[in-house]
Amino acid sequence: MKALRSTGLVVVAGVVVVLVFGQQYAGSVFVLAVCYAIVTAGMAVQLGFSQQIVFSQCVFMGAGAYGVALLNTHFSMPSLLATPVVMVGCGVAALLLGSVVTRASGLALAVATLMLPLIATGYVSSAGYLGGSVGAPLTGNLWNGSSTESVAIGNGLITVAFLAVAVFVAVRILSSDIGLELYALGADERTAAAMGIRTPRRKLELFVLGSVFAAVGGAAYAGTQLFVPATLVDPTAELALLIMLFVGGRRSVLGAVVGAVVIQYLYGASSWVSVNILIIEGILLTVVLLVDPEGLAGILASLLRRLGASTHATPATGVPATTPVVVATPRAIPSAPFDPPAPSAPADPDHTLLTCAGLGKEYGGLTVLDDVTLALPARGLFGLCGPNGAGKSTLLNIIGGSVAPSRGRVLLDGADVTRLPPQLRFGLGVSRTFQTVHLIRDRSVLDNVAVACLTSHRSSIVSRIARSALAQARASAADTLDRLGMAAMSGRDVSSLTLESQRMVELARAIAARPRLLLLDEPASGLSEQQRHRLGELLREFGDMTCVLLVEHDLDLVAQVSQRIFVLAGGRLVFDAGPAEFRVSPLVNSLLIGEFAPRRPLGG
């Protein structure tokens, strides 16, 4: 068990250092480092894996520390008892603040949360009861021993215990099925939402988790350092935390812990180092990131891999191999590529599954879609063509739920889903691929497909400390890969695959959830003639199972596999008929062929 191994390592190393050096200067430096490590462990989950760039950890670390100091001095509450109180308080505060802040994504989230330390600094330095620009008054020790020795050892052991719990929780969550959701969120938020992951909820949970970890680190800081400096909440404190995380390794919980220890050791090591700390930190961060963007943990991992590779002749799975993986042709598929959709789908294949009624979309003054109405049955393959800028992708996005229409409605099985976000439409059986490949790098093919098979969407992140259903999701993904004849590549890292194989993985992921409606956005782009042929065979099989809407520029492919073809031009639906008419239609010819590729007649 990964979590127990990491936690055991932390406990053994921490206890040994505290017992051996506890009463010396080195011991006090170590205990301070452990306080920071609790914070950086949470940052590894939030910033490292899930790529939620927030700059507010120092605020919650400060809140934890000030909270303990206030409870201790004003209510004479022991520091150890004050810690859970502060933890809950900060958790509630983070929930309230996070429900506003985490609505933003990417750089907007980074800038919005950057304001928090700035606001906190201004507040703390003016608020008299917090000690103003100096800091909060003395607090009591975490451990009230009879002698200075027992206080030092007791403080140290309690802090190490906090860190051990933090590491256990972080690693447990990351290695669970929700951990895979977080990887997907970190890879691309929009794709994660299209795969059914409730991204707003996960982002909020991550914000609370990171904040609570920070508050515990702050509480430990107050209870061991006995003073809370006002500088704990200012932006430079946040920068110090970020340096620890990135030197240690942003995508490794143990790396983040090691980073905190290394940087704190530098601060306290010798007077020469601490005088020149800025230069040393600058050079250290630059060199580490140049050698490996994953920090010291990444450097160590590749060293271990190299050692392993020299002792074992066979490379481990996940190491990019040079031999190409041949995707089995669909003819080799022993049975149907996937089970028919979930039983809720009606048996009648002519039943109307999807209805788009009068859809319109404007961006500013530009009309992208204008009064598009179409209906699709429960089975079959339908092509959607049109010149560039005709509104094909917008229509697909509106059906998928990632773009809201300006006018009109989307009905699924007669139910209005126009306002439903993509993650809930996924639950209703809408699955899609994107124009460009969006896979989770550094994870295996199996895990990438397993993202679509997760059953954890409704569960809270905390429940994953106890149990995980990742194995079931992987089993169901392996099943899909098997049916598609892709079992051989399931252990491979997706970044080592060819474009065709990556597209196949995306298709496998899209059908692994057994969708009722499959939206494919240019699956053939970048593929060779032969690969397109294989893709066509596969698409036809998909069409027998479910309803497929195919956006594609390859008109030959569309005409070969579709039973009905829609053509969009200037945001309007201008053509809607079978492939035979499509081939001979002068309108289609002038729109899609004449102007754009005069030398390439439409075959078939």
Added chain:
Amino acid sequence: MKLGNLIIAGLTTGSIYAVFAVCVSVWYRVSNILNLAVGDFAMAGALGVDNLYRVKSWPLPAAIAATLAVVIVFAYLYDLVVLRLAQDGPRRQEGIVITFFFTFALSFFIDGVAKILFGTDVHAAPALWNGGSLTVASSLHIERAGVLVLACALIIGSAFWLYIRYTLGGKAMEACGENPLGARIAGIDTRRYRRHIFVGTAVIAAVFGIVESPITGFTYLSGATISLTGFIAAAYGGFRKPGRALLAGLAIGILEALLGGYVSAEYGDTVLYAILAALVLGWPRAMGFESAVSG
């Protein structure tokens, strides 16, 4: 006349934000890297000139020339060694590591060197335009350095705006950031643009630091604060648009002065940051942030 004087004060600090925001956004446009060390170049320029002129008694023009030469050489070498290894190597770095953390490490490094060279006290380069504050309409007071600062901001901001909008070089520069590979295939030397704009904005920051330092004064740690304000103003300009960054910087400066004057001297900044946070959260698109959930 309180309002008028507050606006003048706001324009002065706003110009300072604006120049750094322009430098950040122009280079981000080329390289997709946020230069979080831009304020440290300003600090190095101001304290370098101060040190050579006041301590070493060099003549002022020589002190300025020598300081700028050091900045140019250092920025050039940094690009040549660190950025080339990070961006042009076999493993091209992407994402937040390259966007934030290399220049962030650079900022620490420059600050540490400045601490050794210039000490920890507050200093400033000598005023370039001597004399008391100018008085307009009998009660509006304008510092001479403030006039220089505003002029610099307007010239630098509009020059970059015109360059990007109307020249082929500006278009090529834009292409570098939009699609580095595509730009190189089209024959644009993206590395050269990245280096030239990096060195150029470092020099602009240093010059501006020299002009601006009589107003605020610098310590070796001032650079980080300046970079932060530049980053924030650049953010509200949409990160890629120097013209908007200029306006955002001026607007934030004026807002800050008005809040300090009319709302609370103590909590003015706190209110300002709360307003800025609310703007990002409420209208991310209007503020120029690419929303992650988009078509």
